[in-house]
Structures are given as structure tokens and as C-alpha cells.
Amino acid sequence: MSNDYDVVILGAGAAGLSAGLYSTRAMLSTLMIESIGPGGQLLITDDIENYPGFREGVKGQTLADEMYNQAERFGAKMEYAEIEGVENLYDDRKLVRTSEGDFTARALIIATGGSHNKLGVPGEDEFGGRGVSYCAVCDGNFFRGQDVVVVGGGDSAMDESFYLTGICNSVTIIHRRDDLRATKVLQDRAFSNPKYKWLWSHVVEEFVGNDVLEAARVKNVKTDEVYDYPTAAAFVYVGFHPNTEAFQEKLEMDELGHIHGDLHMRTNIPKVYVCGDARAESTRQLGAAVGDGITAALAAFHDLSA
Numbered sequence: 001m002s003n004d005y006d007v008v009i010l011g012a013g014a015a016g017l018s019a020g021l022y023s024t025r026a027m028l029s030t031l032m033i034e035s036i037g038p039g040g041q042l043l044i045t046d047d048i049e050n051y052p053g054f055r056e057g058v059k060g061q062t063l064a065d066e067m068y069n070q071a072e073r074f075g076a077k078m079e080y081a082e083i084e085g086v087e088n089l090y091d092d093r094k095l096v097r098t099s100e101g102d103f104t105a106r107a108l109i110i111a112t113g114g115s116h117n118k119l120g121v122p123g124e125d126e127f128g129g130r131g132v133s134y135c136a137v138c139d140g141n142f143f144r145g146q147d148v149v150v151v152g153g154g155d156s157a158m159d160e161s162f163y164l165t166g167i168c169n170s171v172t173i174i175h176r177r178d179d180l181r182a183t184k185v186l187q188d189r190a191f192s193n194p195k196y197k198w199l200w201s202h203v204v205e206e207f208v209g210n211d212v213l214e215a216a217r218v219k220n221v222k223t224d225e226v227y228d229y230p231t232a233a234a235f236v237y238v239g240f241h242p243n244t245e246a247f248q249e250k251l252e253m254d255e256l257g258h259i260h261g262d263l264h265m266r267t268n269i270p271k272v273y274v275c276g277d278a279r280a281e282s283t284r285q286l287g288a289a290v291g292d293g294i295t296a297a298l299a300a301f302h303d304l305s306a
């Protein structure tokens with residue numbers, strides 16, 4: 001496989017795969033570099049109900065497969081590697097360092113998306129894979145018929161907890177406030193489902209157990225009461241951070257590490273673009289990531305043809 005391309009796309013989630021489709025259809029030689037597998041967050045999403053074109057919704061894995069096959073059909077290449085850094089960004093040939101070697105390109109499209117935050121409490125790492133999880137779709141089945149908790153009150157927490165209500169005996173939402181941040185339609189769906197239980201104004205202080213997780217040690221922030229809430233599993237959805245460590249000090253970013261891009265997804269460096277959840281001001285929605293990826297690829301085509 002060649003190591004030099006017109007366009008290298010960093011990350012193959014929805015944004016990267018969309019960029020790959022448009023870039024190859026514009027006859028630009030295109031490599032996508034991805035560490036886990038094509039689809040990114042789609043791989044940890046069960047049902048997607050708000051992506052246009054699917055009246056009954058679509059499974060994340062199904063959409064990821066279709067997007068990848070479509071990009072590949074037009075000639076996009078895939079390298080499975082961990083992106084370690086970028087260099088020579090102002091040169092004609094920009095360099096990407098990866099665990100599988102170096103790649104060069106005339107244009108780079110950064111589509112590395114983001115990942116869920118950890119709570120940062122004792123026991124979280126210790127019980128990772130033994131009860132503490134960040135992906136209901138991946139791990140929920142291990143706790144079929146059991147009582148589990150979900151930590152968080154946003155869209156991801158509500159989406160994923162709803163998935164868990166289909167397989168678990170009960171799902172307790174542990175939320176530090178006394179109302180949800182999630183979209184109204186998701187709230188309504190949760191409040192009308194008898195499988196939910198609610199621990200309002202509670203935070204998790206620790207995960208406890210022996211070989212496996214046995215309880216979340218919670219604190220009522222209104223009364224300061226601390227007690228162990230028994231659970232077979234804890235699914236954590238408490239925010240999100242962009243995967244942009246490899247570009248620190250290289251590109252202009254906001255205070256959380258999202259890379260600034262203009263309306264055409266151009267960053268502060270010519271022929272370096274950003275799209276999807278890694279971009280500052282992103283709405284962090286699938287349709288938006290797809291649109292960003294398309295826009296970035298079209299801008300790259302325009303700039304490389306000038």
C-alpha cells in the first residue's frame with residue numbers, strides 16, 4: 001500500500017467515512033486511518049431514530065457498515081493504526097505518524113471525534129469490564145434480567161438506559177441534579193417506562209465490590225447521606241471530550257480541545273480540515289458529522305485543485 005495520498009482522513013467515524021466517500025468520488029487518492037473500526041460512536045449506539053431517511057430508525061452498526069462499504073466501493077483505503085501525531089503541517093506533504101508507520105498527504109481531514117468522560121472515582125478502573133461500562137450496547141447483555149444503574153442525565157444516558165430497559169430487570173438513573181438535561185422526547189419516554197427508578201440529586205462517590213461490582217456508593221447532595229446502592233452494573237454517561245490530544249499545540253482549539261474550523265471546515269492551517277465531533281461548535285449529531293465530513297472533503301477538493 002502507498003504511503004502518500006492526496007487526502008489522509010484521520011478517524012473513520014461518520015464524519016471520516018462521509019469525507020472518504022466524497023474525497024474518492026472527487027478522484028482524490030484517499031486513506032482513512034482508524035484505530036478501532038469504521039463507525040466510531042455508531043458502533044456503540046443501538047437505535048438511531050433521528051437520522052433522516054430511516055422512518056423506523058436504523059441500528060448504529062448497520063449504518064456504520066453501509067457507510068464504510070460505500071466509501072470503500074469508490075476506492076477509499078483503510079489503515080488500522082493509532083494516530084500518534086502530525087508534523088510538517090505547513091508543507092506540501094503533511095506527515096501523519098501512526099503505530100503502523102508514517103503517511104503523507106497533500107491535505108489532512110481530522111475526524112477523530114470524541115469519547116465519553118470517566119467519573120474519576122475510586123473503583124471505576126478496578127471494576128472496568130467487571131461491572132463498570134461506558135457502552136450499554138456493547139455490555140448490556142451481560143446483565144440481562146439484572147438490576148443496573150446508569151449515571152448521567154443527558155441524551156446519551158437516556159438513549160442508552162432505554163436500551164437497557166429492554167434487557168434488564170430495572171434501570172436506576174443516578175443524576176446529580178433534580179431534573180434531566182436530555183431532550184424532551186427522551187425524557188417523556190423514560191418517565192412513562194415502569195422499568196426506570198430514579199436517584200435524583202445523587203452522585204457516585206465510589207464503585208465497590210469484590211471480584212465484580214456489587215454497589216455504587218452514592219451521596220445525596222442535598223442531605224450528604226452516603227450509602228451503598230446495590231447494582232450488577234453501572235453504565236457511565238457524564239460528558240464527553242474530543243480525541244484531539246495528537247494535535248495539541250499544532251492547531252487552534254477551544255478550551256476543551258475542540259479544533260476550530262470555519263464554515264468550510266478549514267482550520268487555521270491551509271489544507272488541514274476538521275469535521276464532526278472533534279470540531280468546536282459541533283452539535284454532536286450524526287447528521288451534522290456527515291455534513292461536516294462532506295463539507296471538509298469538498299473544501300479539500302477545491303483547495304487542492306486551485
Ligand SMILES: Cc1cc2nc3c(=O)[nH]c(=O)nc-3n(C[C@H](O)[C@H](O)[C@H](O)COP(=O)(O)OP(=O)(O)OC[C@H]3O[C@@H](n4cnc5c(N)ncnc54)[C@H](O)[C@@H]3O)c2cc1C
Nearest residue numbers: 011013014015035040041083112113114276277284285286
Ligand atoms: C451512545 C450514543 C448515542 C448516540 N445517539 C445519537 C442519535 O440518536 N442521533 C444522533 O444524531 N447522534 C447520536 N449520537 C452522536 C453521534 O453518534 C456522533 O455525533 C457522531 O457519530 C460523531 O461522528 P464523528 O465521526 O465525528 O466521531 P466518532 O464517531 O467519534 O469517530 C471518530 C473515529 O476516530 C477514531 N480515532 C480517534 N482518535 C484516534 C486515533 N488517535 N487514532 C486512530 N483513530 C482514532 C475513533 O476510533 C473513531 O472511530 C450518539 C452518540 C453516542 C455515543
